[in-house]
Amino acid sequence: MAHAEFHKNFRLIVEKIFNNWQNLRLAVEHGMGGRNGQQVAIEIVDYIYKYCIGNENISEGELQQVLEELMDEEFNTICEDGSIIEICQNLLRYKQMSLRGQYNEIESELTKLPSDKEWLNPNVKITYASADVDSSTEDEANNTGDDDDTDDMEVDLEGKTDSTFDCPSSSQCITQSHIHKKKEFIESDPGWTTVRRKKK
Secondary structure, eight states, X not given: OHHHHHHHHHHHHHHHHHHTOHHHHHHHHTTTTOTTHHHHHHHHHHHHHHHHHHOTTOOHHHHHHHHHHHHHHHHOOOOOSSHHHHHHHHHHHHHHHHHTTOHXXXXXXXXXXXXXXXXXXXXXXXXXXXXXXXXXXHHHHHHTTOGGGTXXXXXXXXXXXXXXXXXXXXXXXXXXXXXXXXXXXXXXXTTOEEEEEOOO
8 A cells, every 4th residue: 555655646746846847848838849749748757757666776867867868859958957957856855755655744845836837737738839829929920021930940959968968057958059040048037938039
């Protein structure tokens, strides 16, 4: 019974952590994983959960490498803000705490996270930034006179080396250097990043 309780509770913990990972949501919303990006993200959560419970002595470095590869392969995204390291540390710490039945302590920590961002659910509709969902985006695309490639987001991974992953100084996962010159990320509201087309 304790084994089943661990699996159920740890699954909820993993989902909570990934639901609050802004970089993953931004990658999905900006079309980095294609039109099925949300489903891909859900599958990544499932994979990481199974990987954690299926490996007894998994190291932080191993888990970090797995998650980095998944983000690179599935979302053409390299995280340079240290968030992957933090996620892996928390996943392994909460796994050990869960095995010891310290669910109250875990819950106390997780309640500090925002509770309104549970988007990793097939029933939750995600708005893709590149889909021209509002008139302002359409106007902006039309003003360029070049709306054929509105849905096109090219990712430039030049200079991708192992050292790229050891750069926690960046304030966000998807940086301007990784986005093709057609589009750029501009900070609008604190905590959110929007994609806008560069003026020619």
